[in-house]
Amino acid sequence: MNRVVVDPITRIEGHLRIEAETAANGAITSAYSSGTMVRGIELILKGRDPRDAWAFAQRICGVCTLVHGIASVRAVENALDYKIPPNAQLIRNLMIAAQYVHDHVMHFYHLHALDWVDVVSALSADPAATSTLAQSISSWPNSSPGYFADVQKKLKGFVEAGQLGIFANGFWGHPEFKLPAEANLMAVAHYLEALDWQRNVVQIHTIFGGKNPHPNFLVGGAPSPISVDSGGAAATAVNLEGLNTVKTVIGKMQQFVDQVYLPDTLAIASFYKDWFARGEGIGNFMTYGDFPEKGMDDPSSWLIPSGIILDRDLSTIHPVDMNDPEQIQEFVSHSYYDYGGGKDQGLHPYVGETNLNYSGPTPPYEQLDVANSYSWLKSPRWRGKPMEVGPLSRVLMLYAKGHEPTKELAAKALGQLDLPLTAMFSTLGRTAARTLESKIIVDQMQIWLTNLIDNIRAGDLSVHNPVKWDPSTWPAEAKGVGFMEAPRGGLAHWIVIKNGKIDNYQAVVPSTWNAGPRDTGGQPGAYEAALMDRHTLHDPKQPLEIQRTIHSFDPCIACAVHVTDPNGEELTQIKVR
Amino acid sequence: MAEHETVGELLARRGITRRALLKYTAYLASVMALAPSASKVMAQALSETRRQSVIWLSFQECTGCTESLTRSFSPTLEDLIFDLISLDYHETLQAVSGAAAEEARLAAMEENKGKYVVVVDGSVSTKDGGVYSTNAGKTNLEVLKETAADALAVISVGTCAAFGGIPHANPNPTGAVAVSDIIKDKPIINIPGCPPIAEAIAGTVGYLVTFGSIPELDDKGRPKSFFGDSIHDRCYRRPFYDRGLFAKSFDDEGARKGWCLYEVGCKGPVTYNACATLKWNGGVSFPIQSGHGCLGCSEPNFWDKGSFYRALPADTGVNGGVVAGAAVAGAAVGAASAWMARRRKERAIEEAKS
Numbered sequence: 040m041n042r043v044v045v046d047p048i049t050r051i052e053g054h055l056r057i058e059a060e061t062a063a064n065g066a067i068t069s070a071y072s073s074g075t076m077v078r079g080i081e082l083i084l085k086g087r088d089p090r091d092a093w094a095f096a097q098r099i100c101g102v103c104t105l106v107h108g109i110a111s112v113r114a115v116e117n118a119l120d121y122k123i124p125p126n127a128q129l130i131r132n133l134m135i136a137a138q139y140v141h142d143h144v145m146h147f148y149h150l151h152a153l154d155w156v157d158v159v160s161a162l163s164a165d166p167a168a169t170s171t172l173a174q175s176i177s178s179w180p181n182s183s184p185g186y187f188a189d190v191q192k193k194l195k196g197f198v199e200a201g202q203l204g205i206f207a208n209g210f211w212g213h214p215e216f217k218l219p220a221e222a223n224l225m226a227v228a229h230y231l232e233a234l235d236w237q238r239n240v241v242q243i244h245t246i247f248g249g250k251n252p253h254p255n256f257l258v259g260g261a262p263s264p265i266s267v268d269s270g271g272a273a274a275t276a277v278n279l280e281g282l283n284t285v286k287t288v289i290g291k292m293q294q295f296v297d298q299v300y301l302p303d304t305l306a307i308a309s310f311y312k313d314w315f316a317r318g319e320g321i322g323n324f325m326t327y328g329d330f331p332e333k334g335m336d337d338p339s340s341w342l343i344p345s346g347i348i349l350d351r352d353l354s355t356i357h358p359v360d361m362n363d364p365e366q367i368q369e370f371v372s373h374s375y376y377d378y379g380g381g382k383d384q385g386l387h388p389y390v391g392e393t394n395l396n397y398s399g400p401t402p403p404y405e406q407l408d409v410a411n412s413y414s415w416l417k418s419p420r421w422r423g424k425p426m427e428v429g430p431l432s433r434v435l436m437l438y439a440k441g442h443e444p445t446k447e448l449a450a451k452a453l454g455q456l457d458l459p460l461t462a463m464f465s466t467l468g469r470t471a472a473r474t475l476e477s478k479i480i481v482d483q484m485q486i487w488l489t490n491l492i493d494n495i496r497a498g499d500l501s502v503h504n505p506v507k508w509d510p511s512t513w514p515a516e517a518k519g520v521g522f523m524e525a526p527r528g529g530l531a532h533w534i535v536i537k538n539g540k541i542d543n544y545q546a547v548v549p550s551t552w553n554a555g556p557r558d559t560g561g562q563p564g565a566y567e568a569a570l571m572d573r574h575t576l577h578d579p580k581q582p583l584e585i586q587r588t589i590h591s592f593d594p595c596i597a598c599a600v601h602v603t604d605p606n607g608e609e610l611t612q613i614k615v616r
Numbered sequence: 617m618a619e620h621e622t623v624g625e626l627l628a629r630r631g632i633t634r635r636a637l638l639k640y641t642a643y644l645a646s647v648m649a650l651a652p653s654a655s656k657v658m659a660q661a662l663s664e665t666r667r668q669s670v671i672w673l674s675f676q677e678c679t680g681c682t683e684s685l686t687r688s689f690s691p692t693l694e695d696l697i698f699d700l701i702s703l704d705y706h707e708t709l710q711a712v713s714g715a716a717a718e719e720a721r722l723a724a725m726e727e728n729k730g731k732y733v734v735v736v737d738g739s740v741s742t743k744d745g746g747v748y749s750t751n752a753g754k755t756n757l758e759v760l761k762e763t764a765a766d767a768l769a770v771i772s773v774g775t776c777a778a779f780g781g782i783p784h785a786n787p788n789p790t791g792a793v794a795v796s797d798i799i800k801d802k803p804i805i806n807i808p809g810c811p812p813i814a815e816a817i818a819g820t821v822g823y824l825v826t827f828g829s830i831p832e833l834d835d836k837g838r839p840k841s842f843f844g845d846s847i848h849d850r851c852y853r854r855p856f857y858d859r860g861l862f863a864k865s866f867d868d869e870g871a872r873k874g875w876c877l878y879e880v881g882c883k884g885p886v887t888y889n890a891c892a893t894l895k896w897n898g899g900v901s902f903p904i905q906s907g908h909g910c911l912g913c914s915e916p917n918f919w920d921k922g923s924f925y926r927a928l929p930a931d932t933g934v935n936g937g938v939v940a941g942a943a944v945a946g947a948a949v950g951a952a953s954a955w956m957a958r959r960r961k962e963r964a965i966e967e968a969k970s
Contacts, residue, residue, distance in 0.1 A: 046752045050709070054750070104680060202666070248908070249896065252680040401747075402755045503866040
């Protein structure tokens with residue numbers, strides 16, 4: 040039995056370590072996922088003004104920036120029964136959707152592609168043949184032989200200069216790279232184009248939220264007052280010019296998804312069909328739901344529905360209730376935490392404890408003690424069962440609930456690849472689901488923008504409800520849960536407010552569901568289970584296969600580890616002036 | 617050949633002329649507020665050097681700073697990593713994982729001993745020996761000391777690396793500190809912000825690579841070219857402040873007319889950064905322009921200075937308590953800060969000449 044250690048897992052957000060045991064033929068027999076960094080943001084939140092919480096929570100992550108800001112303001116609004124104006128809802132939808140498409144495209148090209156694309160092979164591509172290939176799959180205009188020749192020249196100059204930078208030590212030439220040289224060159228070109236394209240996408244956040252990463256939010260609405268005839272066109276960023284920019288950017292996003300991202304995904308996937316037959320997680324899928332047309336308290340108006348699928352059975356959707364203490368619980372049997380009532384119990388987030396107790400090996404270390412605690416992540420469970428969250432769960436949920444555009448898109452993509460629906464339960468199924476949902480969501484954006492502009496035309500400029508802004512209007516005690524579908528999956532924040540201050544704050548995030556360690560009963564998390572599903576390492580020193588499946592989840596580890604309560608000490612209240 | 621190719625040779629082979637190089641350096645000179653003649657010196661320096669080795673270390677961070685860098689319009693991330701620097705280690709961007717990634721870091725340190733630049737994002741956990749943040753089995757503390765030992769200089773990107781940031785916020789559960797609390801024997805440039813403006817990161821890296829020297833810094837170690845003025849001094853809403861016209865809530869008539877956000881908690885008067893001038897993401901807006909007050913994110917301990925929605929107290933020099941007096945007080949402070957801004961500019965010009 041060999042132990043393969045991969046640390047750091049690069050091209051992800053945060054600090055993740057994978058340890059795998061392999062048989063003599065390289066087959067993975069056991070896998071362990073460990074988050075290796077903790078900051079303690081929930082503890083830092085205690086005692087502060089709940090209206091400030093979004094800014095702290097948002098710093099949990101700067102990649103899926105925005106998601107914790109949204110979950111946080113929704114948690115406060117849920118606790119206070121604080122309604123937000125329709126325009127604010129539309130602005131939030133537009134910002135969340137922009138985040139999805141930005142995040143998914145950058146994940147595909149900048150974090151995931153180099154698992155499938157051999158950069159060095161692109162040097163031997165024929166630019167004319169690359170052009171023919173590109174034009175055969177898409178009408179995207181950057182596809183001439185001269186264009187690809189220029190990209191190749193740039194890459195060649197870079198490689199020949201002898202300083203490979205971020206491409207140094209790559210597993211180039213590994214036999215698991217299957218793309219023809221021309222497809223590799225096309226993908227390298229799109230890697231660079233996507234970098235350029237994303238700069239415009241985030242401008243939607245900048246117009247409504249002032250900056251990106253980390254745009255601003257506001258409890259009770261959106262901090263984006265609309266200026267039309269009062270004070271001239273320059274008064275605020277949300278004016279005629281700003282809304283026109285949003286419209287233009289949405290057009291660019293749709294074009295890139297339709298003409299680059301979607302065709303590239305299918306083209307690359309067609310060379311790796313064996314990866315549609317391994318890397319299934321646990322077969323349980325969960326969504327919380329998001330993108331309300333009429334507000335978070337009207338689930339019938341959400342674009343993405345909520346629910347649970349067990350054991351791949353799409354015919355039965357189980358409801359999920361985030362306030363039920365028996366449903367969502369976190370376990371710490373294999374995590375660096377203690378619970379007052381013993382390490383093996385599960386706790387609902389409203390009563391969650393997070394007493395930090397590092398019990399791993401003293402650094403520098405070679406190997407984790409996987410029989411005991413081995414991660415800063417907890418193990419969340421729904422009624423004791425592990426769940427996979429994320430794009431695959433959402434696409435399956437939309438499909439199971441009969442969402443027509445999803446069914447059509449899935450049928451088209453799977454038809455083109457000549458694969459059954461069950462192929463989605465896999466490494467590349469997860470990657471493909473990310474692309475499909477990008478298409479579904481980007482197509483809604485123009486509709487939300489039109490609704491916003493129609494409201495403005497009808498005279499409704501309201502973006503913020505001031506009624507409950509003043510803490511003196513709040514009850515002495517309140518608690519609530521704010522949830523959303525983040526790009527990486529269902530995200531929820533639980534808040535307890537006492538006398539206008541945060542008394543308890545807990546976030547259970549997508550990558551904790553997926554990347555968490557084994558639970559009390561020894562059930563693995565989704566990463567671990569996926570790696571144990573038909574993975575054989577060609578060369579343990581080049582663990583490309585591990586990178587592929589882990590990246591198919593799009594890990595976000597700063598998100599997954601965010602809690603602490605130092606050594607079980609009494610939590611001190613912070614004085615907020 | 618390849619081993620020692622200079623940036624100039626690389627660009628020439630890629631068909632980029634000296635003229636284009638000059639255009640880039642002229643841009644850099646303007647954004648860094650240098651004398652126009654500086655761009656020629658920079659172009660000359662660049663054409664003679666091998667791409668600068670840069671090792672980027674990520675500690676207690678959220679990756680927002682790297683994300684911000686990818687948004688830079690000029691120089692772009694592609695310009696940086698293909699033409700100006702050799703990004704020899706960067707966990708979020710580099711192709712390879714695991715042992716091979718660590719080998720790349722060690723190889724870059726060996727090959728460029730004394731000459732590589734270390735960039736850090738994230739704070740450094742020190743409590744309990746630093747067990748709260750490890751990478752490849754080593755604590756951040758150990759990796760920072762090991763990597764900085766033979767570096768030319770260190771750039772702390774973001775408020776966490778520069779000042780401790782959010783992990784350092786009360787009660788600082790993991791003993792998080794700034795890079796400058798650990799490294800005492802190397803030049804350190806702080807580029808704070810949560811995250812910093814993309815062009816401030818890219819421009820500072822470009823300056824260091826080009827000149828091989830540290831730009832002029834303020835008393836908090838920040839490049840004066842980006843952090844020399846308060847946001848309030850350069851804010852387009854400043855005239856409303858001077859006239860005493862304030863938004864009273866986030867969606868009232870004043871808010872929609874773009875009046876000053878001072879009374880809803882804007883920290884612009886005590887925050888030094890280029891948001892009001894460079895703006896964000898290609899110049900389409902910045903927080904105040906969109907309607908939310910400045911959080912003060914490029915200042916030390918901004919997380920612990922009270923609610924973001926509480927107006928600044930009177931002792932910062934701006935009187936918010938008495939609205940009737942605000943216009944008068946504001947005018948006086950405005951005149952003083954404008955004079956200070958002018959003074960800073962004059963000094964910069966004098967220094968550039970000398």
